[in-house]
Amino acid sequence: MKDFILNMSNSYKYYKNSYKQLIEENNRLNQELEKYKKIYPPKECPICGYKGIEFKHYVNIIHREVECPQCKSHERHRALWLFFHERTDLLKKGNTFLHFAPEIQFNELFRNSGMEYHPVDISMQNSLVEEKVDIQDIPYEDNYFDLIYCSNILEHVEDDKKGMNELYRVLKPGGTALILVPINGISYEMPVDKTKTFEDKKYNTPELREKYYGQFDHLRLYGTDFKDKLIDVGFKVIADDYIKNLGYEKIDKYALIKDENIFECTK
Numbered sequence: 677m678k679d680f681i682l683n684m685s686n687s688y689k690y691y692k693n694s695y696k697q698l699i700e701e702n703n704r705l706n707q708e709l710e711k712y713k714k715i716y717p718p719k720e721c722p723i724c725g726y727k728g729i730e731f732k733h734y735v736n737i738i739h740r741e742v743e744c745p746q747c748k749s750h751e752r753h754r755a756l757w758l759f760f761h762e763r764t765d766l767l768k769k770g771n772t773f774l775h776f777a778p779e780i781q782f783n784e785l786f787r788n789s790g791m792e793y794h795p796v797d798i799s800m801q802n803s804l805v806e807e808k809v810d811i812q813d814i815p816y817e818d819n820y821f822d823l824i825y826c827s828n829i830l831e832h833v834e835d836d837k838k839g840m841n842e843l844y845r846v847l848k849p850g851g852t853a854l855i856l857v858p859i860n861g862i863s864y865e866m867p868v869d870k871t872k873t874f875e876d877k878k879y880n881t882p883e884l885r886e887k888y889y890g891q892f893d894h895l896r897l898y899g900t901d902f903k904d905k906l907i908d909v910g911f912k913v914i915a916d917d918y919i920k921n922l923g924y925e926k927i928d929k930y931a932l933i934k935d936e937n938i939f940e941c942t943k
């Protein structure tokens with residue numbers, strides 16, 4: 677019995693010490709990690725300056741790091757932010773600019789550009805919207821705008837061909853339309869032919885649209901033929917691989933979608 681108690685007491689001392697060591701080791705590693713985070717935050721938001729370990733994750737989307745926890749920007753906002761800061765020639769004072777579904781992240785940049793700025797949407801819910809405009813029937817004359825920015829709109833529109841025709845009609849010859857949509861195989865991973873846009877009128881409920889198109893309020897799932905659709909209405913697509921050309925380091929740091937296209941269209 678005496679031996680047993682002695683043994684137990686030794687075991688207890690042994691475990692107590694190793695537990696203490698584990699806690700110490702854990703604290704030391706945590707301190708290292710904090711130091712590492714400060715020295716080299718792996719992620720950065722070019723819009724608001726957020727620096728941290730990661731962006732907020734979204735389900736249903738191929739790319740996992742989506743939203744900036746600080747300014748709520750998504751990948752496409754961060755990419756466009758970089759794009760507009762590089763392509764300052766597009767935000768030329770006095771030029772006419774049509775912006776669909778204006779995003780708060782760009783509000784200051786666009787409003788301070790000295791352009792004739794038209795932030796529009798199909799609804800007036802967003803307080804940044806100044807005019808109610810249906811992309812299928814844009815209330816402006818032909819060749820009016822020097823710049824059009826239309827990001828993630830066409831997948832919500834009943835007649836997207838009509839929308840693209842309208843964008844073409846109101847763009848000035850020599851002007852630029854920046855058009856973005858989510859594309860299967862890039863933004864979503866759905867088990868249908870990725871080269872063709874997938875649309876079926878029978879998917880007419882939020883549940884079916886979520887299941888087949890990836891989001892409850894999308895009316896179709898674009899494939900890589902989206903570029904051909906733009907060319908079909910008359911646009912010249914002069915570039916679409918801006919993000920890929922930023923290089924791996926920036927794509928990783930700003931959590932961008934490598935293969936996402938910014939379709940830079942002109943006429």
Ligand SMILES: [Zn+2]
Nearest residue numbers: 721724744747
């Ligand atoms: Zn941010």
